[in-house]
Amino acid sequence: MANFNIADLKALREQLGTGMSDTKNALVEAEGDVEKATEILRLKGAKGNAKRADRSTSEGLVATLQSDAGVTIIELACETDFVAKNDKFIALSEKVVAAVSAAGASTLEEALAAPVDGTTVAQAIDDQAATIGEKVELRRVALVTGDQFAVYLHRTSKDLPPQIGVVVAYTGSDAETARGVAQHIAMFAPQYLTRDDVPTDAVDKERDIVTEISRGEGKPEAALPKIVEGRLTAFFKQVALLEQDYARDNKQQVGRILEAAGLTVTDFVRFKVGA
Known part of the structure; x- marks a missing residue:
């Protein structure tokens, strides 16, 4: 009979973050020696790294x-x-x-x-x-x-660490508005700062798509340019930060909010776990 109890099992599992079965088996093999069981788990884990690669x-x-x-x-x-x-x-x-x-x-x-x-x-x-x-x-x-930074980390579940992170680099002194914009980015996930930052090939592809959609809807050929430009504007509002409607006041674009606050965003990054 291995010389360990439930408390030993629980403590080792919490210490290493290992599974219940693996931890118990290691303690049994080590005859209750926690240090030896730790070595066994580490060796087993190292061999398993390659198997877990995919x-x-x-x-x-x-x-x-x-x-x-x-x-x-x-x-x-x-x-x-x-x-x-x-x-x-x-x-x-x-x-x-x-x-x-x-x-x-x-x-x-x-x-x-x-x-x-x-x-x-x-x-x-x-x-x-x-x-x-x-x-x-x-x-x-x-x-x-950059000069100044607003950092926002968002927990998608209260019992998990942050799974969305935003860093905004800006010039200006209104830290509260800068943080609000960081929170906006966390929610609406813009990919670019301005419409001019969107790659030309992405814009051309979107233009082709909305043109075909508009034709498929039976829109008059003469009206297509105006309709397509309107739909491209909607596209830019999805992907470009300064074009988006602000999360805290959807009657104003983010660009206007920043201008009123005397802020200029020079860069931003948004990471979401798994995205």
């Missing part, structure tokens, strides 16, 4: 950290919400965002190569994945630079 990671969190260089934002993904809210996973995200920020990394490749605790971010994530028993990956990284 699994999907639709859960996780978004984390940010501001430094002299700007604001670093990351998306750290995992397989289940159980792991996403685990203290070990959250601690890993804090370690990763700190390392990425310290390295000034602005790409995923740079972030994974960033040093942390005598190894790299990539290896630290692999080590934690081996312990947790789930696929864990750093999916996205961005470094937002």
Whole structure:
């Protein structure tokens, strides 16, 4: 009979974030020796990392950290919400965002190569994945630079860490309005700052689509240019921040709100876990 009790099982599982069955089996194999059981779980997890490579990671969190260089934002993904809210996973995200920020990394490749605790971010994530028993990956990284910053982290569920993160770089002094715009971005997910930022090929594709739709509806050929431009305006309101109706006052566009507040948005990034 293995020398451990339910309290040992629970404590080890919470410490490592491992599954009930795996944790129990490790304790049995280690004859109740918690340190040995931890080693067994880590070795088993390391062997399982390759097998988990093709699994999907639709859960996780978004984390940010501001430094002299700007604001670093990351998306750290995992397989289940159980792991996403685990203290070990959250601690890993804090370690990763700190390392990425310290390295000034602005790409995923740079972030994974960033040093942390005598190894790299990539290896630290692999080590934690081996312990947790789930696929864990750093999916996205961005470094937002600018004068001032508004950061908004949104929890889609009260028992989970933030799963939507927004960083807005701006000039001006109205921090309250800047935060309101960050919240707007979290809700309405614009892809570009202005309509001029939308790639030409995307605009051309949309123009072709709405032209065909309009023709299919039997609109007069002579009226098509005006109808198409109207529908393109609606498209820009979907994808360009300054064109969108403001979440807190849908009678005004975000661009007008910013102008009235004396603010200029110079950049923004929005991450949503799994999106």
